[in-house]
Amino acid sequence: MPTAIIADDEPNLAAELADRLGRYWPELQIVAMPRNGPEALAAINTLKPDFAFLDIRMPGLDGMQVARLATGSRVVFVTAYDEYAVDAFDTAAVDYLLKPLNDERLLKCITRLQRGDAPTAAAAPTPLPVAPAASADLIQWLTVGLNDITHLVDVADVVYFQATDKYTEVITREKRHLIRTPLKELAQRLDPARFAQVHRGVIVQLAAIDHIQRDLLGRLRIHLRQHSDVLPVSRAYAGLFRQM
Structure with a gap:
């Protein structure tokens, strides 16, 4: 009989997933439902389940860290955060499910697990290009998703x-997307030679700037190349354009 754990710091969501797995895969035995990363890792190492359904944002250790440290269990990430898809498949995850769960998508995942499929090109995003060691932590791609569809956005295309x-x-x-990564976190992982924060709530690609204009009140406004939006520059960041 196949076994699995469900690790999620929200017990109601874990119970919902267990209920749905019980309906669609009654042979699967849920052997533990840990509520944080260390408990999940201990459960995997002790119980050695065939599968581990892991939330990504958990206390102690996140799901990515658990997946990298654990051995012997096939991992499925179940999360509300679509921007981790590329990293998830880098850990050899079998699948990546977005909350709220869609029954059709869950059934496809179950079929994949039952067949023993490895991640395929259709399931996993295009591999990231290898970055130089000095910039290994810089974001090269963003994953943006809607329902069960995940797209890759090259950071170079972001205005x-x-x-x-x-x-x-x-x-x-061409488009506008939403991600859950806070701007403060993005600022730490964007190439400072290409991007600059110009306002508490705005980071702009420097190559996308056409010109900076000062209005009658002395406020700076950024006009973009091939884009109609005009961006504010707050006083705290006006020094970037002091030459004006």
Whole structure:
């Protein structure tokens, strides 16, 4: 009989997944439901389940760290955060499910697990290009998703990032996307030679700037190449354009 653990710091969501797995895969035995990363790692090492359904953002150790440290269990990430898809498949995860779960998508995952499929080109995003060692922590790609579809966005295509109430908006010349990564976290992982923060809520690609204009009140405004949006420059960041 196949066995699995479900690791999630939200017990109601873990119980919901266990219920749905019980309906669609009654032979699967759930042997533990840990609520944080260290407990999940201990359960995998002790119980050696065939499968581990891991949330990504958990206390102690996140799901990525658990997946990298654990051996012997096939990992499925179940998370509300779509921007981790590339990293997830780098850990050889079998699948990546977005909350709220879709029954059709869950059934496809179960079929994949029952067949013993490895991650395929259709399931996993395009591999990241190898970055130089000095810039290994810099973001090269972003994963943006809607329902069960995940897209890759090359950071080079991003015109600017803008913080919203709960999300960060990613603006390219053609589209606008939402991700959950906070702007503050993005600022630490973007190439400072290519991107600059110009406002508490705005990071812009320097190559996308056409010109900077000062209005009658002395405020700076950024006009972009091939894009109609005009971006504010706050006083705290006005020194970037002091030559004006």
